[in-house]
Amino acid sequence: MVRSMPHLDVSGAAIHGNSEDRDPAILLPNQSDNISHLALDIGGSLIKLVYFSRQDNLVDADKTLLGVSNDSSISSCPITGGMLHFVKFESWKIDDCLQFIQSKQLLRRSDSLSEIQNNAGNVLIKATGGGAYAYADLFKDKFGVCLDKEDEMDCLVAGANFLLKAIRYEVFTHIEGQKEFVQIDPKEDLFPYLLVNIGSGVSIIKVNGDGSYERVSGTHLGGGTYCGQGMAMTGCESFDELIELSQQGDNTPIDLLVGDIYGGGDYSKIGLSASTIASSFGKIMPGKKKLKDCRPEDISLSLLRMISYNIGQIAYLNACRYGIKRIYFGGFFIRGNAYTMNTISFAIRYWSKGAAEAMFLRHEGFLGALGAFLSCEKQIPVGAPQSISNAKGGGFKKAYHLKFKRFCTKISSVMQRSRS
Ligand SMILES: Nc1ncnc2c1ncn2[C@@H]1O[C@H](COP(=O)(O)OP(=O)(O)OP(=O)(O)O)[C@@H](O)[C@H]1O
Numbered sequence: 001m002v003r004s005m006p007h008l009d010v011s012g013a014a015i016h017g018n019s020e021d022r023d024p025a026i027l028l029p030n031q032s033d034n035i036s037h038l039a040l041d042i043g044g045s046l047i048k049l050v051y052f053s054r055q056d057n058l059v060d061a062d063k064t065l066l067g068v069s070n071d072s073s074i075s076s077c078p079i080t081g082g083m084l085h086f087v088k089f090e091s092w093k094i095d096d097c098l099q100f101i102q103s104k105q106l107l108r109r110s111d112s113l114s115e116i117q118n119n120a121g122n123v124l125i126k127a128t129g130g131g132a133y134a135y136a137d138l139f140k141d142k143f144g145v146c147l148d149k150e151d152e153m154d155c156l157v158a159g160a161n162f163l164l165k166a167i168r169y170e171v172f173t174h175i176e177g178q179k180e181f182v183q184i185d186p187k188e189d190l191f192p193y194l195l196v197n198i199g200s201g202v203s204i205i206k207v208n209g210d211g212s213y214e215r216v217s218g219t220h221l222g223g224g225t226y227c228g229q230g231m232a233m234t235g236c237e238s239f240d241e242l243i244e245l246s247q248q249g250d251n252t253p254i255d256l257l258v259g260d261i262y263g264g265g266d267y268s269k270i271g272l273s274a275s276t277i278a279s280s281f282g283k284i285m286p287g288k289k290k291l292k293d294c295r296p297e298d299i300s301l302s303l304l305r306m307i308s309y310n311i312g313q314i315a316y317l318n319a320c321r322y323g324i325k326r327i328y329f330g331g332f333f334i335r336g337n338a339y340t341m342n343t344i345s346f347a348i349r350y351w352s353k354g355a356a357e358a359m360f361l362r363h364e365g366f367l368g369a370l371g372a373f374l375s376c377e378k379q380i381p382v383g384a385p386q387s388i389s390n391a392k393g394g395g396f397k398k399a400y401h402l403k404f405k406r407f408c409t410k411i412s413s414v415m416q417r418s419r420s
């Protein structure tokens with residue numbers, strides 16, 4: 001028997017936890033239908049899982065949304081709904097993921113949404129990413145469930161649109177170590193935007209509206225490249241180890257700087273300072289330096305910088321190509337790492353001459369999984385979140401808009417010139 005789906009109510013959705021929490025849960029305060037539902041995004045490197053749990057108790061006053069404890073309407077609010085939880089596993093540890101699903105009883109058949117079935121009577125769970133195809137048999141054999149495949153790009157866009165529209169304190173800029181939340185008015189300054197999803201590989205998507213997008217570019221030099229190349233060059237055994245190493249690194253013994261080529265000076269005629277990287281890894285060269293002479297810490301940092309700058313530059317070029325000012329970066333390559341975000345932000349600022357700013361999402365790696373989760377409903381409310389004008393640094397600065405106007409005018413005149 002095929003039952004109708006219980007309603008997923010995302011109205012009033014908000015982050016649960018404080019502003020520094022990683023992968024924070026999202027509170028769905030108005031979720032009244034009893035749903036037991038999960039969705040998976042099985043990527044080349046990581047499996048991302050989003051699931052709902054019911055939460056009937058009161059919000060702990062110390063755990064108010066984002067620590068905005070002076071907001072009395074929040075601290076005393078009873079939770080009648082539930083929570084969205086975000087969990088990830090390395091793709092090669094799929095057994096851990098299966099074990100987790102089992103231990104949390106996420107496929108309990110007694111819950112109504114889990115009983116959604118296909119024509120053949122098989123229980124379905126939403127899944128996206130390449131692994132939704134690659135691991136379909138495994139899920140069928142292990143749990144007797146069918147993965148109900150959703151397109152990866154559709155899910156990325158749906159997840160991003162939901163977060164940008166409905167979740168306060170989701171988006172932020174990260175410039176020279178300073179994190180500032182950005183509030184988006186869904187009616188004024190949401191579309192179009194560029195979504196740069198840095199997973200194993202990188203997808204660059206121009207998003208025009210709900211379900212309206214075009215994957216305009218991509219690059220195979222992504223998170224998988226940093227991880228694979230880094231492990232090959234340093235002997236590290238994981239992404240986390242590489243990132244940790246990079247924190248003690250210095251790129252200058254490895255990267256060839258403009259000053260190294262120009263006798264210590266700038267090449268000011270073309271606007272290159274002495275400290276600009278002329279060539280990533282350029283100091284490893286015949287007769288000079290070999291890989292074995294380099295510290296793993298420095299290798300990891302140079303690599304992180306190389307990949308991040310390069311993605312930043314490609315993102316900027318695509319923003320120019322379409323005259324888009326808003327560039328959001330997602331994907332687990334970022335992993336909330338300050339250095340990565342600073343570098344991407346620097347690249348966007350540098351290339352746009354300060355006219356555009358990189359923006360990041362707190363649920364960076366979960367866009368696809370969230371989109372798959374929401375696909376059971378296919379409708380996301382447009383409701384603008386409440387104002388957060390009191391948030392530290394919230395809102396775009398007027399100067400930014402002005403600068404960007406100039407930036408766009410410049411781009412269109414360059415484009416006109418190149419056409420004529
Ligand atoms: N614990 C981790 N293990 C492996 N990679 C990690 C880890 N944490 C962060 N990463 C980085 O995140 C990247 C994967 O990001 P993400 O999960 O967004 O993409 P994916 O879905 O696996 O890839 P794709 O979409 O290309 O199939 C890795 O390539 C790596 O750079």
Ligand SMILES: CC(C)(CO)[C@@H](O)C(=O)NCCC(=O)O
Binds near residue numbers: 044203219220
């Ligand atoms: C192949 C996908 C979409 C899988 O997630 C991703 O890894 C990606 O966008 N890679 C970059 C491929 C390219 O456009 O060069």
